[in-house]
Amino acid sequence: MKRYVAKSFAELFLGLIIVFDVNGASLVDWQQDLDFFAKALVERHPNIYHKLSKETFEAEVESLRADLPKLKEQHIPIRLQQITAKMGDLHTRVSWRHEFSYPIMFTQMGEDVYVTAVLHENMRHLLGLKLVGIEDSSLSEVLTMAGSLISAENKYAIKALVPSVLRDGEALQYLRISKRSDAVVYKFEDQNKLVEVQLQSVKLLPNVSWHRAAQNAIYSMSRPSEIYWYEYHRAEQAIYINYSRCEERKDFPFQSLVNAVASILSKEKVERVIIDLRNNPGGQENLILPLLNVLKNKAVKVRVLIGNRTFSSAFGNALTIKNQLNGILIGQPTGQKPNAFGEVKSFYLPHSRTEVHHSTKYWTRIKGSDPDALYPDVPLEMSFHQYTQGIDPVLQKALTFESER
Numbered sequence: 001m002k003r004y005v006a007k008s009f010a011e012l013f014l015g016l017i018i019v020f021d022v023n024g025a026s027l028v029d030w031q032q033d034l035d036f037f038a039k040a041l042v043e044r045h046p047n048i049y050h051k052l053s054k055e056t057f058e059a060e061v062e063s064l065r066a067d068l069p070k071l072k073e074q075h076i077p078i079r080l081q082q083i084t085a086k087m088g089d090l091h092t093r094v095s096w097r098h099e100f101s102y103p104i105m106f107t108q109m110g111e112d113v114y115v116t117a118v119l120h121e122n123m124r125h126l127l128g129l130k131l132v133g134i135e136d137s138s139l140s141e142v143l144t145m146a147g148s149l150i151s152a153e154n155k156y157a158i159k160a161l162v163p164s165v166l167r168d169g170e171a172l173q174y175l176r177i178s179k180r181s182d183a184v185v186y187k188f189e190d191q192n193k194l195v196e197v198q199l200q201s202v203k204l205l206p207n208v209s210w211h212r213a214a215q216n217a218i219y220s221m222s223r224p225s226e227i228y229w230y231e232y233h234r235a236e237q238a239i240y241i242n243y244s245r246c247e248e249r250k251d252f253p254f255q256s257l258v259n260a261v262a263s264i265l266s267k268e269k270v271e272r273v274i275i276d277l278r279n280n281p282g283g284q285e286n287l288i289l290p291l292l293n294v295l296k297n298k299a300v301k302v303r304v305l306i307g308n309r310t311f312s313s314a315f316g317n318a319l320t321i322k323n324q325l326n327g328i329l330i331g332q333p334t335g336q337k338p339n340a341f342g343e344v345k346s347f348y349l350p351h352s353r354t355e356v357h358h359s360t361k362y363w364t365r366i367k368g369s370d371p372d373a374l375y376p377d378v379p380l381e382m383s384f385h386q387y388t389q390g391i392d393p394v395l396q397k398a399l400t401f402e403s404e405r
Contacts, residue, residue, distance in 0.1 A: 024073075025073065025351045025352045026351075027068060027069060029351035029352065030068050030073075030076060030351070030352065031065065031068065032350070032351060033349035033350060033351050033352050033354065034061060034064060034065055034068070034080075036349055036350055037061075037080060037349055037356065038057075038058075038061045040347055040356070041084075041092075041356070041358060044345070044347070044358055044360065045087075045089075045092060045341075045358050045359060045360075046341060046359060046360065046361060046362050047362070048087055048089075048092075050087075050088070050089075050341075051086070051087055051088035051089075052086045052087050052088070056086070057083070057086075057087075060083045060086070061083070064076075064079055064080070064083065067079070072170075072173075072174075074096070074097050074170050074181075075170065075173070075174040076352070076354075077094050077095070077096035077097065077352070077354045078096045078149065078170065078171055078174045079174070080094040080096075080354065080356075081093060081094040081095075081096055081149055081151070082148055082149055084151060084356075085148060085149055085150055085151045085152070087151070088151075088152070088153055089151060089153065089340070089341045089358075089359055090151055090152055090153050090157060090311065090312070090335070090336065090337070090340065090341075091151070091312070091340075091341055091342055091344045091357065091358070091359045092151055092341065092357060092358045092359050093151040093356075093357050094354060094355070094356050094357075095354065095355040095356075095357070096170070096171075096354075097170065098168060098170070099203060100169055100170075100181075100182070100201040100202060100203050100204075101167050101168060101169065101201060101202065101204050102167040102168075102169060102184060102199045102200075102201055102202075103118060103119030103120055103123065103199065103202050103204075104117070104118050104119070104123070104126065104167055104186070104199060105117035105118070105163070105167065105210065106131060106163040106166050106167065107163055107387075108159050108160075108162065108163055109381070109382065109383065109384045109387070110381065110383070110384075112130050112131075112384070113130065113131040113139060113143075113163065113166070114128060114129070114130055114131070114213065114384050115127055115128060115129050115131065115188070115213065116212060116213045116214075116387075117210040117211060117212045117213065118210065118211050119202065119204075119208065119210060119211070120211075121211065123211070124211055126188065126197065127211065127212070127213040128213045128384070128388060129188035129189065129190050129195065130188060130189045131166070131186060131187070131188055132187050132188060132189050132194070133186075133187040134166070134172065134177050134178065134184060134185070134186055134187065135177055135178050135179070135184065135185050137177050142166065142177055143162060145175045145177060146162045146165040146166060146171070146175065146177075147162050148175075149165055149171060149175075150162055150165070152335070153336070153337035153340055153372070154333070154335065154337055154372040154373050155372075156308040156332070156333045156334065156335045156373055157308065157311070157335035157336070159308050159335075160307075160308040160309045160335050161335075169181040169182055169183075169184065169201040172184055181201065182200060182201045183198060183199070183200050183201070184198070184199060184201075185197065185198045186198075186199065213387070213388050214387055214388055214389075214390060215388055215389060215390065216389060216390025217390055218387065218390055218392050219390070219392055219395065220242055220276050220278065220279075220305075220392060220395060221279075223242070226242075226249070226252075227243075227244050227245035227247060227249055228241070228242060228243045228244065228245065228249065228252075228254065228257060229241075229242050229257075230242070230257055230260065230261060232264050232268060232270075233399075234268070236271075236399050237268075237269050237270055237271040237272070238270065238271060238272050238273070238274055238399055239261055239264055239265075239270055239272075239273045239274070240274045240276070240395075241257070241261070241273065241274065241275045241276065241291075242276045243275055243276060243277055243280055243288070243314070243317075244276075244279045244280050245280060245281070245283055246280065246282055246283030246284050246285060246287050246288065246312075246313040246314060246317070247283040247284060247287070248284075248287065254287055254288075254290070254291075255290060257291070258290045258291045258294060261273070261291065261294060262294045265294070265298050265300065270298075270300055271300065271301060272300060272301040272302070272303055272398075272399075273295060273300055273301070273302050273303070274302075274303045274304075274305065274395070274398045274399070275302065275303070275304050275305070275317075275321065275327075276305040276395070277304060277305060277306055277307075277310045277314045277315075277317060277318055278305050278306060278307035278309060278310060278331060278332075278394070279307070279309050279310075280309070280310055280311070280313075280314030280317075281309065281311045281312060281314065282311050282312025282313040282314050282315075282336075283312075283313050283314075284313060285312075285313035285316045285317060288317050292320065292321065292324065292325060295325055296324070296325060301328075301403075302321055302325045302326070302327040302328070303327065303328050303330055303398040303401065304318050304321050304322065304327045304328065304329050304330070305330055305331050305394050305395065305398060306318050306329050306330070306331045306332065306333075306334055306374065306376055307331045307332040307333075307334070307394075308332050308333065308334070308335045309335060310331075310334040310335060310336065310374075311334070311335050311336045312336055312342065314334075314336075315334045315335075315336035315338070315374055316365065318334065318374060319338065319365055319366075319374055322377075328377050328378065328401065328403050329374070329375075329376040329377045329378070330376055330377065330378040330380060330394055330397055330398050330401065331376050331378075331379075331380060331381075331394045332376065332379065332380075332381050333372075333373035333374065333375050333376065334373050334374040335373070336373070336374070337371070337372055337373060338365040338366045338370075338371055338373075338374055339362075339363065339364045339365055339366060339370050340362070340363060341359030341361065341362050341363070342359055342360075342361060342362075342363050343359060343360045343361040343363075344357055344358065344359060344360070345357075345358060345360050346358065377403075378397060378401060380393055380394050380397055381394075382394060
């Protein structure tokens with residue numbers, strides 16, 4: 001496998017929806033864009049009908065054509081994405097405009113959705129509250145409707161990605177969860193009391209500073225600006241490698257990390273190497289191979305941390321380590337299905353310049369079966385309370401777990 005995911009998927013995973021320029025496209029322009037969309041996907045995707053039948057796809061396109069005069073222009077790409085999501089391909093999706101957002105972040109842990117970050121100081125009292133509904137819709141209704149916009153191959157990807165929809169004003173209005181795109185009422189549970197809060201949308205700027213629910217930073221999240229980093233823990237005789245993007249750092253080439261790890265292995269006592277892929281959306285799958293070659297030559301235990309946010313090439317890395325290095329997988333099932341489409345390319349609709357990403361190949365990584373995810377050898381999930389206290393039970397297990405394999 002060469003390149004399982006484009007950078008744009010990593011951006012989507014991180015909650016940054018690509019902004020396209022709305023050029024005031026006319027109804028005729030959108031009708032032509034819709035024709036282009038349907039024709040191009042059929043021609044460029046390996047098999048758009050693997051889950052969504054040809055008849056259903058064509059009916060969805062015609063239904064959108066009939067609705068075009070009634071739709072707000074910003075909602076047309078969202079409708080296109082809703083159609084695309086029905087294809088069940090993680091890598092095939094439509095980017096929609098996302099310039100304004102509500103100043104709040106959510107994370108789903110277990111079956112519950114919590115406020116994990118707020119933008120403004122006067123919103124701190126919302127941190128840690130459990131979301132129970134939006135406007136007149138219950139949480140279960142909201143999650144179902146929001147999930148219809150997520151391109152996914154399993155329920156774990158939806159769980160990881162749907163929280164970003166819950167703060168998107170245009171998406172909430174399109175789904176008729178809220179009446180407006182610039183204001184919404186969230187409903188929270190606070191010590192068994194219902195709290196209703198109306199928020200106004202804001203234009204988010206890059207590198208904005210958020211107030212977070214975690215009182216103590218989770219170790220694995222302590223260096224967010226570095227897409228990979230390592231530390232040697234002498235007391236535990238372990239090397240921890242945080243690998244959150246399968247991409248090359250300009251300031252620290254991946255080979256430099258490999259050399260550093262090799263040096264530690266030759267000079268220090270190392271019992272285990274822990275590779276954390278829990279927040280890795282993918283990139284260049286082969287980038288990690290030099291590290292795996294070093295580990296193959298050492299009598300060292302390898303533990304791999306995976307989760308619902310382990311996608312694409314990161315999933316491929318986890319599977320390779322499991323198979324070739326006898327690695328033990330700890331955490332939650334991956335958001336990536338083992339046998340799935342990938343090798344992403346993209347095109348733009350000619351008038352609206354809406355960007356459409358699509359797979360070009362189908363990869364069979366597990367022969368003889370078709371599981372919906374790569375499952376951990378040791379299932380374990382961080383609770384919200386542990387998150388707020390800076391406790392990482394998955395990493396703790398990796399530091400102590402022994403296997404008979």
